[in-house]
Amino acid sequence: MSVLSVLLVFGFLKHRPSTARPVSAPAPTGGLHVKGTDVVEGGGEPFVMRGISHAYAWFKDQGRAFTDIKRLGANTVRVVLTGDTSAGEVARIVEQCKADRLICVLENHDTTGYGDREGAVTLDRAADFWTGLKPVLAGHEDFVVINLGNEPYGNGDTSGWTGDTSAAVARLRAAGLHHLLMVDGPNWGQDWSGGMRDGAPAVLARDPEHNVVFSVHMYGVYGTPDKVTEYFDAFKRNNLPLVVGEFGWQHTDGPVAADTIMREADARGIGYLGWSWSGNGQGVEYLDAADGFDPARLTEWGRRLFAGIRASAKEAAVFTKASQ
Numbered sequence: 001m002s003v004l005s006v007l008l009v010f011g012f013l014k015h016r017p018s019t020a021r022p023v024s025a026p027a028p029t030g031g032l033h034v035k036g037t038d039v040v041e042g043g044g045e046p047f048v049m050r051g052i053s054h055a056y057a058w059f060k061d062q063g064r065a066f067t068d069i070k071r072l073g074a075n076t077v078r079v080v081l082t083g084d085t086s087a088g089e090v091a092r093i094v095e096q097c098k099a100d101r102l103i104c105v106l107e108n109h110d111t112t113g114y115g116d117r118e119g120a121v122t123l124d125r126a127a128d129f130w131t132g133l134k135p136v137l138a139g140h141e142d143f144v145v146i147n148l149g150n151e152p153y154g155n156g157d158t159s160g161w162t163g164d165t166s167a168a169v170a171r172l173r174a175a176g177l178h179h180l181l182m183v184d185g186p187n188w189g190q191d192w193s194g195g196m197r198d199g200a201p202a203v204l205a206r207d208p209e210h211n212v213v214f215s216v217h218m219y220g221v222y223g224t225p226d227k228v229t230e231y232f233d234a235f236k237r238n239n240l241p242l243v244v245g246e247f248g249w250q251h252t253d254g255p256v257a258a259d260t261i262m263r264e265a266d267a268r269g270i271g272y273l274g275w276s277w278s279g280n281g282q283g284v285e286y287l288d289a290a291d292g293f294d295p296a297r298l299t300e301w302g303r304r305l306f307a308g309i310r311a312s313a314k315e316a317a318v319f320t321k322a323s324q
Contacts, residue, residue, distance in 0.1 A: 031141025032103070032180040033211045034204075034241040038269060039180065041317050042142055049103065049243055049271030050313035051076030052289060052305065055279050056093065057085060057109060059293070063096070065277055068295040070100040073310035078105040078147065078245065078273045083121070083129055091136040098143055101319040105182060105245075105273070106137075107147035113188055116154025123149050123168040131175040138176065142318045145180045146172065147245065151217060153186035153195075161186045162199030166206040173208055181212045184245060189217025197231070200240050215245030217275075218261055220253025225260040232264055243271035248287045249301050262308040274305040 030042045039047050051074035054065045058080070069077050079093055090106065097104035108129050114120040126149040130137075137144060148168055153161055165183050172181065183203065185191030200214050214235065222228050235242040244265060249258040265272045278293040280286075289302030298306065 031178065032145060033209075034180065034213055036239050037236060037241050039213055039241060039243070039271065043317060043321075045317040046269065047075075047103070047316055048269050048312070048314070049076040049105070049273060050074055050309045051078065051102070051105075052274045052309075053078040053080060053107075053246060053276040055080040055276055057082040059279050060089075062278070062293050065293060066096050066100045066102060068290070068293075069277060070102050072295060072298075072306045073313050074102065074306075075313045075315050076103040076105060076271070076273060078107060080109050080150075081106055081129075083108070083110050083125075087133055087136050090133055094136070094140055094144060101315055103145065103316050104140075104143055105145040105147050107150050107182075109150045111149030111152040113154040114152055115156040115158075116188075120154075123152050123164045124171070126152070127168040127171040130172055130177060134175055134177055137179065141179050143316075145182050145213075146177065147182040147184070147215065148172075149184065151184050151186075151189040153188075155187050158186035158193055158195045161195040162202050165199070166203050169203065169207050169212060178209060178211075181207070182215050182243065182245065183212055184215045184217065187221075189215070189246060190219060190221040191216050191231075192221045197234050200235070201238060204240065213241040213243050213271075215243050218244055218247040219251040219256055222247075222257055222261070223254045225257050225264075228257050228260045229264055232268060232270065236268065243273070245273055246275040247272065248275050249304065250286065252284070258304065262305075266308075266312050272308075274301075274309075 032041055041047050052069055054077055056079045066077060094104055108126045110121045111123060111126050112120055130146055169181055185196035187193050191197060196214055204212050244261055247256060247261050249256055275287055278288045278290045280288050288299055289305055291297040291299055
């Protein structure tokens, strides 16, 4: 989901919404990686993402956001980047996340709604962005997750999702990027067409490092508890790793079963990252967790989200071990 005052992504409604098993492959030995349905750290410790997105690309003056998000209990922050975010900026973001003991999910937002939104770029273009950042990302596999491209297809023809996603993953691996990769579903992330649900086994099998976690964005398509549990169940049946990379409590396409998302994610060890810290505009300010980037002024949504985060978040072992 985007900050509408910049990308107008929320002007497009998300619409409505079952399986081959992935080929097994050895998991990487270092850094964050997947093991069955789980994300684990380099030492084998399970890691369940609990956090929120911060729209860094449009609010670069809000440097305290990382520290504030951590102090409210998060173990992960998802950071919005665009094609003009420099390597120096990315290096500083990674160091800030490490200083605040947060796992850093970096995402390229330029792909948002490709096919529906004018100016959106392909996953191949996103791969160019990431391979160009190898000098500042290499060596941070314990701390950084690369979210290949935000909501990389709109609601039109999504038949290319599996092939395009696999090709982009292959390009990052060929360039020597060994991080855990997060890939978003089509349909503005909500995957109501099932393209990611059905194509995920092929994407994982084609990654030579077998290190991809799949990210669904849950808005109005997931307005009832059964829609949430049905989607979670599909990934569990196929032994596939899943994270809720974005969700809110309501949206332009209707209410969201947010409490079910958090409760069922807790029960199943699925990560979740709420949208978003602050800065939403043009009628969707209700998705701000903090009013005016102020952690002392959490909105109703922010209080609900961070209550769930605080109740279940565990700091990454890579940080706790370092302090022992």
